[in-house]
Amino acid sequence: MFETIKEQPADKILMLMQSFREDPRDNKIDLGVGVYKDATGNTPIMRAIKSAEQQLWQAEQTKAYTGLAGDPGFSDAMIALVLGDTVPRENVAAAATPGGTGAVRQAFDMARMANPNVRVFVSDPTWPNHLSILKFLGIETVMYRYFDSETGGVNFDGMMADLAQAGKGDIVLLHGCCHNPTGANLNVTQWQAVIDLLLDTGATPMVDIAYQGFGDGLEDDAQGVRRVAAQVPECLIAASCSKNFGIYRERTGLLMAVAQDAGAKKLNQGTLAYLNRQNFSFPPDHGARLVTMVLTDDALRADWQAELEEMRTGMLALREQLAGELQRLSGSDRFGFLAQHRGMFSRLGASPEQVEKLRADSGVYMVGDSRMNIAGLNAQSVPLLAQAIIKAGI
Template identity: 75%
Template structure:
């Protein structure tokens, strides 16, 4: 049987990380894989998470299963974090998942169950795994313009023109904040226009929010999600705890289905639990337990928010430093967008040939579309990157 299997394309981001590890140059810089790193190049365990872990070790009395949809303390705390008071909780069905990726996958499966003919509109560009999962599931994908490579800003006119093609029952996938891979975000007036367009068409918005707290702050980063949830008949929201809690390997995420008709919650919740049962039965709990402990303990939460804000401010400082150094070297403000983007990523507008030159000549590793992980930089490497970009003709 196994001889009938076909080769699958390698994940480009994972392959890039492997190439970086095999590069013997001591001066190499990894700007590829999307994990936060401190100035020492370490992805640290956050203080509040470490404290919660110690407490859990002392207090936990069982490793028995949680509920199929996850521990209610976790799903409730995360619904509060993402949604605030935008919608009543009786209008929200929740599902604990293995990471944000698990939430995205379960959301697409729920869409297939509810409407097998649904098309999913996806920003061009988007996180590659969105497209990979949709292709694997056999769901029709329609791209909508999002990023203007000339200005390195959102191509909102192009986006709205492409969303004219949305039909009732379609799904439009949106990034809640810190767009991956571009770092360019919609403004609130633009979000309102998108909601008006989708509601008029009868389409369902699906929001992937993986970086809450990394852009403009916890509350500001959730503002668009909350607006959509409060103003659309139905919304799917996939959220990740990997980045803002720093628990990548614990695989902690949540899928929320929001509906204005509260009577649909019981049916939707049962279908979400069914999806978990068919895929992996009970979701992992360790990371979810840590998150719920941090979010529901005033002292731990305050420390977590303080450290998360330090992380956010550090990335903003790196953005400003890189933009300023590029302006100094180039005598141009054409890189000012770097300081305006938010989150871990920016797309620089370099060609694949320039990206390869940066790797070959300078040991600087970034995704082929010139997405860089800002958190892969520090005070010492910012000027190195800036000079290499100018030397490569970017």
């Protein structure tokens, strides 16, 4: 029977990783893979996570299952991190998931349960796996304008015009901060305008927040999602711990269903547990346990926040260095938007042909739409990249 299965398209980023590994050039630069790297090219285990693991190894007494929704302490700690005190805890149902991707998948499933004809409005562009999961689930996807390739910023007028077409029973997918793949974010005024539009149309927001702490800091990065949760009747929030805790392989995420009506929590919580049971039963706990320990221990939390701030400011410094180097080489400020973007990613605005020229001529590897991982750079490779960009005629 398996001969009827159609071959699936290869993941472009994974193909890019393979090509990079096979490239013999010493000065090659990997800007494709979406993980944080330090100045030596390593993805480190954060100090607080390492300390928590050592404590856990000594104290852990069992590997028995947690509940279907995971450990309640993890939910409490993550809800406090993402939402602060803007929403009463009794208004939030939550379930641990295998990574932020698992939370996204469960959120789409929940939306489809609520409305089999749901449409999901997705930014153009967005994280490719959003589109892949929606396609696999057979959910109608509607793209809304987001990135302005001329300015490197948000096409807000286009975005608002497109989102006005969403209605009750539809989902509007928003990036909480550090938009992937563009790095261009909404400001506070724009967030409020989107919320007002959602209230007018009756569409339900879903916020994917995968990079809290990588943009303008833990609190500032959460302002958008907090405003949404505090004002709309209900929303979904998919949170990831992969980046800001550096626990990529532990697959640690949380899905939250927030409702202004506290009476809805019982139904929402039961639905999240049911979805977990159908998909993977009990969620993984090791990463969730570490995150809980870090967030609830004053010393571990202080060390984690200090290291996270070092990572954030380091990426900002690389952005500023690259924008400055490009201005020096080009005699133009047309790359100034790179310093204004936030998070790991920016979309350079190069054509697929120019991206290929960067790879062929200079060993610079980035995704074909010109998304580049700023964290793949260091102070020594920034001038090399700037020279390659100018050489490629971008």
